[in-house]
Amino acid sequence: MSAETNPPVSLPDPLVIAETLREITDTSNRLMNSLLQRRLDGQAVAYSDELGIGQAFLEMSGKLMLDPFRLAENHLSLWRDALELWTSTCTGALGLRSVPVIAPSQGDRRFKDEAWNEHVLFDFIKQSYLLGARWLQQTVAGVDGLDERTARKVEFYTRQFIDALAPTNFALTNPEALREIYRTGGESLLKGLRNLLVDLERGGGGRLAIRMTDPDAFELGVNVAVTPGKVVFQNAMMQLIQYAPHGKTAWRRPLLIVPPWINKFYILDLRERNSFIRWAVQQGHTVFVISWVNPSAEYAQRGFDDYLAEGTLAALDAIELATGERRVNAVGYCLGGTLLAATLGWLGAAGDERIASATFFTTMIDFSEPGELEVFLDDVQLSSIEKRMERAGYLDGAEMATTFNMLRANDLIWSFAVNNYLLGKDPFPFDLLYWNSDSTRMPAKMHSFYLRNMYQKNLLREPGGLNIAGRPIDLGRVTVPVYFLSTIEDHIAPWKSTYLGAPLFGGPVKFVLGGSGHIAGVINPPVARKYGYWTNPVLPADSGAWLADAVQTPGSWWDDWSQWVEAHDAERVPAREPGDGALPALEDAPGSYVKRRIT
Known part of the structure; x- marks a missing residue:
């Protein structure tokens, strides 16, 4: 492993750790008190399938079960891919040249870290995820008897689920996050937790408002929107x-x-x-x-x-x-x-x-x-949006932003979650993302x-x-x-x-x-x-x-x-x-x- 892969350990400053823990404790207390008060005031919202997502997957599952041969064929395909991956991994572990069973798409920047290709374990984790993702997408795609609108909804939210489960989104399966934990003696995890709590507090009501950029880095009329x-x-x-x-x-x-x-x-x-x-x-x-x-x-x-x-x-x-x-x-x-x-x-x-x-x-x-x-525009979801607008008088800008961000979740949601929470870094000042967050x-x-x-x-x-x-x-x-x-x-x-x-x-x-x-x-x-x-x-x-x-x-x-x-x-x-x-x-x-x- 290179020096890049094994950076020197830097023991964190005890005073910094103490201050970070104090901020985490204060923020956690405020959030817990706020959520408890909302429940006491009857503002806590019970789960409902007002967007029709659960219904769409229930309908898809029912149609899928009517075709057991297709389902068995998909499972058999996954088994063959898993066996081929295990053989390839064992070959690589012995120091022999092996051909990847599957590779990320050309525009997928999640696996850009060299460890995903050079380290046998991380390469196995990466390919296992990609094979599972492909299998799940192929399984839900083209289910016989499913109308086109429901099929699009199932495919879209399946992709959201797959993106959320990427190994890059978890500290123990993200080599960059592990190196940062090692390099900082664990301080990066504390900073990440602090960032997470700050974003939860910013969102209000238990909603997570992920910062894409430093909100204090720009001021209208000063360093953006300055044309006279x-x-x-x-x-x-x-x-x-x-x-x-x-x-x-x-x-x-x-x-x-x-x-x-x-x-x-x-x-x-x-x-x-x-x-x-x-x-x-x-x-x-x-x-x-x-x-x-x-x-x-x-x-x-x-x-x-x-x-x-x-x-x-x-x-x-x-x-x-x-x-x-x-x-x-x-x-x-x-x-x-x-x-x-x-x-x-x-x-x-x-x-x-x-x-x-x-x-x-x-x-x-x-x-x-x-x-x-179009996934968000069927009668069920439009009626849900209209009910929320009727209560508030408007559609909240953050809800609109979330909708657009979901269209490119890896770039506009998960990359910032990794940076802010797993790596413990502050978001980079970027004028375009400042505007994007100004809903x-x-x-x-x-x-x-x-x-x-x-x-x-x-x-x-x-x-x-x-x-x-x-x-x-x-x-x-x-x-x-x-x-x-x-x-x-x-x-x-x-x-x-x-x-x-x-x-x-x-x-x-x-x-x-x-x-x-x-x-x-x-x-x-x-x-x-x-x-x-x-x-x-x-x-x-x-x-x-x-x-x-x-x-x-x-x-x-x-x-x-x-x-x-x-x-x-x-x-x-x-x-x-x-x-x-x-x-x-x-x-x-x-x-x-x-x-x-x-x-």
Whole structure:
């Protein structure tokens, strides 16, 4: 074993151990007292299968038992794999070369530690886990007589179970954790326990809120969301930020950015080096951004109509007052893009052309293939969500975050659990993960409308299928130029699903596919020189056919978008300072709405 594998032992400082134990004791007492008080107050929640997970597995088990030959064949296959693994392990233990029976997938970073390959015992543990995982997935997959929705639910939650049982998630079967315990004389375990208790206390009510980053490392307006600007308009739903110009002239049409209200807008303005907002200002755009309110229970009856009337439409009116320009270029990101599409349909119903061009970042408009999110969207689970929203007036942002994190549990849940609890390390300061942890709530009426009418009924794609703010929405009547940006590894808005929305518009559409995922593929500044993107001037019905004939270009799609939007706005005007128009500056960017955190 190398010196890397056998680090020198460092006996912990007794004073540090004493202080850590004191913190653990104090936190444990507070948690136990809180949980006891909740039980005395009748707040403890008994187990119920309100999401229908138990029912789905019960149905799967019943169907599986009706096919004993298939079940026996699966067991026999596992036995053969186990025998082959034992033979391979014995060969390796004798110092002879052996071929692995199974290997982690290429993107699986859990087993990157060298001990998983070099040490016979850990290699055996790794392969045993992978074989068991494969067997379990094959057993529950394709059970005869199971409807497709139930089958997807079973497969998804089986994967959650498998991910949770990975040997990397336990101290005694994680070589990196064992080395850290040895190196620190056990202090890492104490620090890990302290971190676990702190996260339990942060979550409240027995919920574990795993820290992905250091929450004290960032401050809005200080080291994130620092592009200079002013709030020039606000109402109950949003603040509108106008950013200071970069040069003496700007493009005539202002640029309105509509971010999702599932998250806060500053994903587009994290740091100077990766801020899309700052970059757009530098390209000569007069940039306006909607900063949505983080709603409380008072917003329970605010619906999709309110987000349109007091969001996008109010922003268009305010921009005209601030700049004197009636027509704008607009960008919508994710759910903000869905709202932008509805806004275009609403304006199109009256022949209103205030939005001259529209850009969609990773936006679902046709929801017929929502990807793995469909697991959470059956009638049983939607009814459960609606009941919780009815009680609180909103859907808690932490619940939304957990849902998205489960789509990539190993990367977004278990990797942080290992770092914080098994290794006893503090989370690394990372601006993107700070933003990801800055959750927002969803008003009950709006979110129920969105889930039912968009995801479940898929009415936005139907001409006149939705009536929003008094007008039927028909995207076919939208004839403005459209730029569609999706990303090839997106797990929230899969690109083949977003592609289905592009042909719904009645005007010219350019579809562009960026590299990476839902966030990194969008926040991809040209200076990074990462990922690349695909373009194809033709929009065939099949997304696979589009990609087969697409041309890949290195670098960032930002430059491609800049050329596209400027081709539709060739006139320059004197730069506009926030507050110089008919709207006075109310406060400095990023404003006060974005600073309202969930506690």
